[in-house]
Structures are given as C-alpha cells and as structure tokens.
Amino acid sequence: MGNITIKDVAKESGVSTASISRVLNESGYVSNETKARVLAAVKKLNYQPNAIARSLKQDKTNTIGVVVPDIANPYFMKIAKAIEDTVSNSGYNLIFCSFDEDSEKERELLTVMYEKRVDAIVLATSGESEDIVASAGIPIVLLDRKMEIESQQLDYVIEDNIQAAYGLTKTLLEQGHRQIGVVNGSLKVSTGWERYEGYKQAMQEYRLKEDLQFAYQGNFAQQDGCLAVDYFLSLDKKPTAILSFNNTMSFGVILELRRRGYNIPEDMVVASYGEVEAAQLLDNPQIIYVKQEPYEMGLKVGKIIMHRLQKRKKIIQETFIPQIHLYGSR
Template identity: 30%
Template sequence: MVTINDVAELAGLSKSTVSRVINHYPHVSQEKKQKVYQAMKTLGYVPNSSARSLRNKKTQMIAVIVPRLMNPFFGQLIESMEVAATEQGYQLLICQTMYSKETELGHLELLKMKQVDGMILASLENEWETISEYLTYGPLIMCNEFEEDANIPIVKLDQIHGGYIATKHLLEEGHRRIAYCSGGHKSMVAQHRKLGFKKALKEYGLEFEERYSFLDAYSIKDGMRVFHELNQMEEPPTAVFTGGDEVAAGLITAAKENGVRIPKDLSVIGFDNQVVTKIMDPKISTIEQPIQLMAQQAIKVLVEKIASKQDPQKERYEFPLKLIVRESTGRSPLRAVE
C-alpha cells in the first residue's frame, strides 16, 4: 500500500511538506505543490482521510477551473455559479490556472483526493485524453471552453454565431480590412469565433488575411500592444474584432493616445458586454453573452451528475449571443441584433 512517505520520497520533499500540500495549508510554493501532485498521480496515492470521506459523505464542494480571475468574464461567471451553487446547497472552490498545464493538473487532483464532489472546467490547458483520466474520481463538465470529443456534458455559447454577427456588422459598416484578435489558437472558443469571422468574410467575397491576425490577446495591456503593431503596418486595418472587451478597451485607449479617432479612423468591437464597454469613451460595441444562464445550467447539470453517480454522457447545452451596437463602430444609438 502506498503511503505518504512514498509520496515524500518520490517528490524529494519532507513528509510534513507533503502533508501541508494535501491539507491545503498556505505558504507552500507552487513548485512544491506540483511535485507532490505529480508524485501522488504517479503512485496512485489517495489520502486516507479523503477515502473515508468518499465512503461516508459528500464534501458539498464544487470546484471551478478558470484561467484568470482578473478577466471580467470569468469574474461574472464565478459570481453567477456561486449563487447557483449556494441555492443547491454547495460551496464553490475557485481554481485559477494562469494558462498553466501543470497548475490545471494540480487542481484536478482535488477530485482524485475527494476534496470536491465534482468539477467544472471553464478553461482547458491539457489535452482531453489527459483530463479524461480523472473521470474515475468524480463527475466533470465543461462550461464555456470545450472539447467536441469529450464524452461529458458541455455547456457553451454559440461562438460561431458570435464571431459571425460581430464581423458582419463591421462589413455592413463598409470595412474590408478587418483585424482579428484571439487569445490562443488551441481554444475551441477562439476557433469557433474564427469560423464565424471567416464565414462573414466569405459572404462578402473576402479571404482571411494572416497579416491581420493577432494572437495572445487577453487584457487591456494586450489591446494596447495590438494597436501599436497594427498602427505600424503600411496598410493597417480599418476595423478590429477583438474577442474581448478588455482588449477592445486597451486598443481604444492606445489609439486615442496616438491621435487615432474611434470610430472615424478605426472601428473596434469587443466581446462579452462587460461594464467597461459602457464607461469607455466612446462606448464599445460588443457581443453580449448570457453568462448567468450558462453558469446556472452548468451548476444544475453538475449537481445532477453528482446525485445520480451515473457514467458520463455526451450532453450538449448551447446558448445564443447577440450584437450590441454602440459608438466604437460608428453608430451612437444602442440597438440589439439577435
């Protein structure tokens, strides 16, 4: 039988350090945590206290994995999930990855150690083949980010339609050189938005141009970087699909600082319809996502899976998006387009 001493030896750490990691004591470095989690995974070690908890009762805890808490989208998602979880008699444990594969796997160990009853994946860093191994230890569902081949429930938004209606709006405004911003090419959310972006371009007889594609754009700082990159082009775009309101806000800020007029010289559209879209000058056109509805559905589905203890099923729940037109794309009256 594998013991805590075996874990400590394989991790190259003291038994007390391993114990602190298992019991979630503060002031343990992320590096040591990863060593312990990796050793536990390699040895198949499950703490005895967790095993007893599994036999006797539930933890009434649900974990949700997100990439970055500072992103307003995930802040709103977590807040809505917490309200829904509380109504179901559960507490929400928030796990931030900062886009790290190792950190994500460390959080998944919580399910293996029976310290949570189920887990919601609102972001994905590892391949599904790696994550699917944890289904042995409890229910997993995906919310927002997704993997089509996953044999678990997925609660998501119609990102293809979102990318399409945002881009079509810019095309209807007369733009033909439109830049595309994305967080990362591996994200299915980003890939589906790009499909919608390309679909709209195709309807207007246009091809997707890689020179107008900008990756790793997540924050206000990234938006400012994107502006400086496109502003140096010989033939810069006249409009930008940002994929995020923070990115749009950063881009608009940098543009104004450099004498570029929004939307006269450059139109910008965001994504999410966060508070920042209403307080920026000009106000930002964006795509509104029904975050609260998605969060409520995710909690409902996971709680049902925890209660039923059934094998995972390939269920799909999808919510629509809508276009909110404001001043950053050339029209001041607010209107919504389904």
Template identity: 30%
Template sequence: MCYSFGQKVFITTSIGPTLADTPRSSPSTLLDVARRAGVSPSTVSRILNGTAKVSDDKRRAVLTAIDDMKFAPNQMAQGLKKGRSMTIGIVVQDISSPFFDETLRGVDDGLKGTGYASVIVSGHWNAEEEADRIRLLLARKVDGIILLSGRIDDDTVLSFAGQRPIVSTGRAIKTRTALGFKMDNEYGAYLAVRHLIELGHRHIAFISGPTNNTDAADRLAGYTRALREAGIAIDARLIVEGNFHEASGMLAMNRLFDTGQPFTAVFAANDLSAYGARLALYRKGVRVPDDISLVGFDDLPGSAYTTPPLTTIRQPLYDIGRIATHALLRVINGEEARGEVPPLELIVRETTRRLR
C-alpha cells in the first residue's frame, strides 16, 4: 500500500511484519542519563558543556551512564540554544580541482567531532559570483565562512566579516572577525628556479598563471628574482602565460617551441600546468629530464605518480584547510583568531637533473 504525507511518500507491503509489529528502541535522552547517574538533568547538561563544578565521583557516574546508554547529544539543538546554525560555509573556486580537493580534506578533518556541517559553494574565479555566493551563505545563517583563494578584494572580505567571521587563504588580513593565511609564493618560485640554476641551467622558461591573479604575480616575481641573483638576463620570450589548467600548460609549451628560443628547463606556475607541459614534451619526443628539466608548484597528490615523478614546490594544502578551520572555530567561540601553516618546500623528484 502507498500512503502520502505531504511531500513524502511511504510504501508498505503486507509481506512480513508491519511497522507496528517491529520493536522500536527510542534513543536515550538527557533525562534517562540523569536518572541512571542519580543526578539532575541540569547537572548532566553542565557536565556536557564543561561548566559543571562537581565531584569526580559524580562526573564519573554521568560519563559512565552516557557510555552505557550510548547517549549522543543533539548538536543542532545545542547550537540553536546558542543562536548558531552549526554550519560552516566554504567558498572554493573550482570544485573539480585537486588543489581545492586536498584543502577541503583538511577542512573536513578539522570539523570532525565539532558538530559542525559544511556547505560548499563555488566562485568560479569570478569576483561578482564569489560575492553572490557569500551573500547566499550569509542568508543561510552559517556561523562562519572559509574563503579559499578568490578574486574579491580585501575590503569586500572585511565588509562580509562584519556579518559573520571569515577565514581566508591567499591574503594577509587580520581583524577581530577576519583572518588570512597567505603563503609566500614568491619564495616558493624562487626555490624552484634556484634549484634549476644550481643544476647548471641558464635558459629557463616559465609558464605563468593568469596576469590578474596575485599568486601568479608572486611566482613571476620569484622567477625573476632567482634569475637576477644569478646574473642571468630575463628573456621575455621565455615567459608564456597560462591559466593554471592542464590544457593551458600544453598550449604554453607549444608556444615556447614556436618562439625558436633555446631552453633547457621549464618552471610551471602550478602542477596542473606542468602536467600539460609534460604531455606537450612527450608528443614532441622530448625526454624529461634528459633533454629538458621540469618543475611544478603545489605538490598535488598525483605529482608523485607522474611519469617521471614531478619535482615541485610543496604547498601544505591539507594543513592549510585544517588550520583555517580551527582558526574559524576559535573566532566563532569568541576567542582570538590565530594559526600558522608550515612553510613551502622544494620536493626534488625525477623531472630535474644536472645539465650536461
């Protein structure tokens, strides 16, 4: 038989026991725990939220009762009492990118055991769309927002932070309700190019990111600083713009060959661009690293499994997500926002070798 209740449809069958015949066990309540432990319900509540001043024996009795009865406090109900939705909004730029996937894994682990759920939206590297998504999250009464990179300016972020706490990556801000974590992209690029220079390379091409991206600009600055320090002239023909995606890395590598300028090494502004560049080199019969050395930036999980494994600059993507989450929860709880992520580091694998 089929019964309709509003928008939901429940289907039953006459075969086997009916719903009324099936024994049901109701979940344990706070009152049940109080009775088992021999204390008042308010005492159980205060022990759960950490405000109770009780004897060790009484606390032990309550915790034992909770364990025996498998009592699980209703996190949503507790949040509502505090005026919270128990949700965190997360703004990514590309949900299909392994860069954001690794950071989201850190966010997810950072939320474990907190009672918070996440709502994920995408800004698609568009400032207007990004701002609209933040307004959508605010309308849904999220308790805070984690903004992973993005195109909106700092003033706009600070304006939104006046409504809900925001922790952002890729920018250096710090107020009572806003905190930014910015990696030293310039230094990371400097490490990558200096590594190639130390291997004897003097003609080093660069596949950059988009010109309107601050991370890309910082990595270009690191590339040029390393060359200047080594006394190597900067050849604009060896700098080709990409957009941080695989296809652009492949096209950029083809354009480098079209210039006719000789080069023995390539630094790609991110790992995805390096993957595309590697494919272009393969199709041209150019061996890596025998003929050309290749360096990426990010150290995505797949970079250790390319052919050959990619030398790259490691960004602590997972750590960034986890630390940003902990920082946001601190702000939500009225505590000082703080956190520090590990520095960038060079990971040498098999796509670079000393110039013969």
C-alpha cells in the first residue's frame, strides 16, 4: 500500500478528518468511542502523521537546534545531555551539529536550522555570525561563548574564563614556573581572548613580561596540542610547564609528551583549562586543571530555553566560576 493519508484513516474509521486531527493532536473534545475507532484505524493502517504539515499548522516543530564547535568534545556532550534531560519532558527533541571552528560552516548550519524551522537554538559561536543571529526571529541562547550584538541582548550561560585562567596560571607561578608554554585557542571567540587575558593578568601580578616565544596560537583542536609540544620542545630555552586553554588541546599535549617519552609532571608540568578524562589512565596523573561543570551549565541552558519558549521576556545571563583542581585530589 502507498502512503496512507488522513483521508484513508477517515474512510476506515468512519470518522471525519477534523475529529481525527483532534484525536491525534489531543486537542478539542471527542468521545471515547470515536477516539477508540480512530486509534484502531491508525494502528491497522500504520498511519504516520505528516510532521511537516503539522508543524506548519501549529507554527512549531518541537525541535531545538544545538550548534557547537565539536560535538565529540566530552564537555559539549555533557552539556547536550543536560539540555536534553531538561526539555524532553516538555516534548522537545534536539538536533545536533558541529562546525569545527569554521565560521562559514557555522553560518551554513544556522541557516539549515532556520530552514528546518527549529523553535530555538543553542549556539557556542565562532564569533563571526552576528548578523545571522541578529535576524533569527527565534530564541537563541549562547553557550560557553559570548557575542555582542548592537541594541540586542541575548541569553547566555558562560564561565568566568578570565578568573579561571588567572587562577590556573597563578598556580603554576606559585610552584616557581617562569617559563610557561601557553597553548591558546582562537582569539576571535570570547573563550580564547578571555583565557589569554587571565594568563596575562597573572603574569603582570608577578611582574613578569609576556614572552611571545612561549605562546602557541591554536584553534581548540587536539592537533594544536600536539603541534604546540613540537614547537615548545624545539626551542633552545624550553618551558618547564605547558598551560593549555581547553581540554581537547590538552589531550593533544599529553599524547605528544607521552609519545616523546616525557613523564608528567616529572619532566613537564601540564595545566589544563578543562578536565582531560583520559589523563586518569596515567600512572601518576598529576595534572592541574580547571574543573568545569558542563552538566550543570546544560541544565541552566535548558531552563532558559523553556523560559523563552514560554514567551517570558526577562534576559538571563549566567556565569559559572570554575575551580582549580589536581587529578587525584579531593
């Protein structure tokens, strides 16, 4: 049998299409007898309602787009899980995609989300899509990274990157390190320049000049951490510690150091903005790290989305303050 339509269900059940719509959409009154006849016909014919047509009529799709740089990153995976846990009870489903720190791909994905008529978007931006976000016409909640749009405020859930990076750097300075190799992410996004700013503030507090020789500019990818180690170990004056400003780059740093036979922290101290779960597999995982709260951030994002979808006007801007930890410590 070809595609079953609502007219086929009406013929089978002897019920009007209007009554069938009320049964399937759970809207309006129908008798129990009518409801039973409709559901029996739906089951017999294996009728699948047209979701597109239904969304056009209801002016919503019950879908939320989640656009992040790297969906394979455990940090974003945990955030996404918390968002899903929050909104699923209200009948919403998530559509995930990642743009690999490519601003053009981000813009394309946002356009696709609009075309799919998602009801809201969660965005961890590359920092170069202000115009397309400004003209969205649907709720957008910024995640992890801020964006400035003239005459328009956006909801966001972020971390205090400056303070956390400052604390991470100060921990290394207090240990006596003065030659600190810094692996930074893109300075086009708030997480990149804010974390680097936190590093500079700690250096200035210790009256130390920023040494660009010890700064490697990456793009938040694992390969950046590997290449940074290659670069730092090629210097005549090598760093005594490597400070990496996201967990994915930190994993690359650890991998490359281990490939080269370096023990952590005996041969090289490593500090990471964000937990590197694989580091726990090391014999003595003495890695300093900023402990993030991705699941808690995702719960907050989910609540803001529901707040927006319920047409509430108050702007919500939440900042988490991560703490410095050491693997193996409590």
